[in-house]
Amino acid sequence: MDEFLQRCKTDLKRIWALLCCIILLVSSLAGCGTPKNANKNIRVWLTEEPSTLDPQVAQGSGAATVISALYEGLCRLDANGKAVPGAAESWQADSTNTEFTFHLRSNAVWNGNVKALTGENTKDTTPTPLTASDFVFAWQRALEPATASPSCTSMMCIENAAQIHTGSLSADNLGVTAKDSHTLVVHLRYSCPEFPQLTAQSVFMPCNQAFFTYASGRYGMDRATILGNGPFSIPNYGWNHDQDLALKRTDTYVGRTAALPASIAFTIGDIPASDTSSSAVSAAADTGSAASTTLNAVQALTGNKLEIASLDLSLESTAKKAGMTVTSFQDTTCGLCFHTGGTFQSATLRRAFVQTLNRSALMKLIPTGTSQAEGILPLDMQFGGKTYRTQAGSMYLQQSSAAAAQGRSLLPNGKKITLLCTDQTKALASEMLACWNQAFQTYFSLHSVSEANLLSSVSSGNYDMAIYPYTPTSFDACTALSAFQSNQSGNFTQLKDSSYDQLLQSTGISAATLAQAEKYLSENAVFYPLYSTRHDYAALPSVTGVVYRPFGGGLDLCDAGIND
The missing domain is CATH 3.10.105.10 (Dipeptide-binding Protein; Domain 3)
Incomplete structure (x- = not known):
């Protein structure tokens, strides 16, 4: 009997040891799937408040940065400026590069239920599907004279875009068609092999017509009138106008990969000089500036208030001397x-x-x-x-x-x-x-x-x-x-x-x-x-994965991380 009990104890120890190994193995595998620089909060400086986050009307690199996090166009851009799948999982062009067919992801959705948000059916919380018609409506709206979009010139390569914008043709003549709910066909008036790259711009982002109508002239002006399809959304009380704007990663986004940061925190306007750390003081001395009530970009970065900031040309050498990563565009x-x-x-x-x-x-x-x-x-x-x-x-x-x-x-x-x-x-x-x-x-x-x-x-x-x-x-x-x-x-x-x-x-x-x-x-x-x-940007050397976009395109922060 004693021998039997002893054998049982030995077997139990072996089973426990095996279970521990399995637990450790699973934990290690789970860790391999999550990069060490993921799930961080990325702090970015917006020198001024975007006047609107309506993609078809907004202008400026600050607005473009926020919009690229809240929305997703047919394509995104990689670090080399090449088009990669966004809301469209694939596309093809004809031999003349004047006709493009985009295939939307079958499970792409808006970050919310339109009927619930507009009060039509508050019980339905299932995200509303994203369709090709959302792109047709957005592009037509951007080109209509009444919209007065300052950035729709990027669309002038599309068939009949110029005539629609001047009012000589109605918007339904635009060379873009929803062949079905997940297929968008675009006709161009001249060969433009780079057209997929253009669709990463804010003005090409989709717009849900029912939600736009509900917003009644306030579309893009505050949290309640923004409905995106991107990897981030604005939480309750996340936008304090002229002060700060917070974004959090959404769990409804179904793009090529989930966003790397858990959140993005935008500081809007001047940054108070409350930080008197030696690094910030040193940065002030390097720029030859006297004591000030606000910080410049280099001071804010070295003072641990930001990870990324736009940079005045006069501060480029100072930023490099401080060990910052500087990215420039001759645009x-x-x-x-x-x-x-x-x-x-x-x-x-x-x-x-x-x-x-x-x-x-x-x-x-x-x-x-x-x-x-x-x-x-x-x-x-x-x-x-x-x-x-x-x-x-x-x-x-x-x-x-x-x-x-x-x-x-x-x-x-x-x-x-x-x-x-x-x-x-x-x-x-x-x-x-x-x-x-x-x-x-x-x-x-x-x-x-x-x-x-x-x-x-x-x-x-x-x-x-x-x-x-x-x-x-x-x-x-x-x-x-x-x-x-x-x-x-x-x-x-x-x-x-x-x-x-x-x-x-x-x-x-x-x-x-x-x-x-x-x-x-x-x-x-x-x-x-x-x-x-x-245009120059400066970032802490520990920041990785940021895609910097010229011509007012701002930053794509979806793959941004911070190395410990």
């Missing part, structure tokens, strides 16, 4: 633009103002870290899968002319003409005024404002002239030049020129056609390019 051309719908309707007058400038003197005053512009379009522009500038050749620029001073006869009597600039471009602006005062023997005023105020004034048409940073809404050269067409919502020059419009309305768009359009803008002094500049 902006800064130049002199005219309000062609006001004082400067005459191309002759605009040319006179440009031709009296001393370009050599101006180039000595461009900001540190920038380079002389090679054309109106930024260096990173593409067309047909190739770099645009190498196809278009060298850019035509207005040459100085002593005879341009005769343009003074075209100046309106008694009209005060003001040049808008920022502190960064004030030296350039002063040199311009000196040239004009001497040539025209009259007085022009200078008004230096913040960049946000300058962008707002130019966008609303409340200016005469401005030194303006033009960042196209996408990398596509045709899209960038379409922004100057008549009645385009994003046309900051207010140009209305049928000759220019016709250049871009033909079906056989080529690089040569685009070069001709760019030359036309320069010959008519609509936008006089000065220097090429960039």
Whole structure:
């Protein structure tokens, strides 16, 4: 009997040991499936509050960053800027790259039940399916004149988009069709092999028509009027306007992979200088700044208040010295633009103002870290899968002319003409005024404002002239030049020129056609390019997986992590 009991005890020990091994094995396997840098809170700085999170209307890199977390377009972009599956699990193009067919994920859903959210059926909490019709409605809405989308120029490659935006065709003529609930067919008016990449932009995000109607003019303005299909959502009380915005990972998202961060915390506006840590003090000393009530990007990063922040060019070397990861994009051309719908309707007058400038003197005053512009379009522009500038050749620029001073006869009597600039471009602006005062023997005023105020004034048409940073809404050269067409919502020059419009309305768009359009803008002094500049981001060296997107595309934080 004792021998039997002893044998039982031995067997029990062996069974227990085996169970422990199984538990350890399962635990280790579960650990292998969760990266060590996952489930973190990523803190990001938004320098100002997005005016709206309506994807079809929002503009600016800050809004684009938030929208890419709340919504998902047909495609997302990888770290190399290539299209990868998003709401569409696959797609194919015809041999001419003018027809694309996208196949949506069969289990893709919105982050909520539309009938429950609108009060039609509060008991049903099953997420509403995402359909191809949601994309059709969103794209048509973006192009309707009443929407006044400032970023819909990216859609001008779609068949009939330009005519719909000007009101000459109804929205149902747009070259996009829901073949069935999970198949979207898109017809383009010219070959655009990069079209799937464009669909990652905010303006291409889906919109549920029933929920949009329910939002009744408030769509995208607050948490209750936002319905996304992306990997994150805004929790209750998660948006304190002009202060902070919190996102949490949603469990309804069915994209290619679940989001890596558990949450994202956006700080909006100024960051109080309450942190007096040695690292923050050191960063302040490196920038040569005295004690301040707010922190700059480098100070906030080194002071452990943020993981990622947009970066002023002047702080690039300081950020690198502090060990930050700095990412840059040459996606902006800064130049002199005219309000062609006001004082400067005459191309002759605009040319006179440009031709009296001393370009050599101006180039000595461009900001540190920038380079002389090679054309109106930024260096990173593409067309047909190739770099645009190498196809278009060298850019035509207005040459100085002593005879341009005769343009003074075209100046309106008694009209005060003001040049808008920022502190960064004030030296350039002063040199311009000196040239004009001497040539025209009259007085022009200078008004230096913040960049946000300058962008707002130019966008609303409340200016005469401005030194303006033009960042196209996408990398596509045709899209960038379409922004100057008549009645385009994003046309900051207010140009209305049928000759220019016709250049871009033909079906056989080529690089040569685009070069001709760019030359036309320069010959008519609509936008006089000065220097090429960039957008910079800085991140802590422990941050991984962030996809940085040029041309105002912001950040994709879905795969962001922090190494311990």
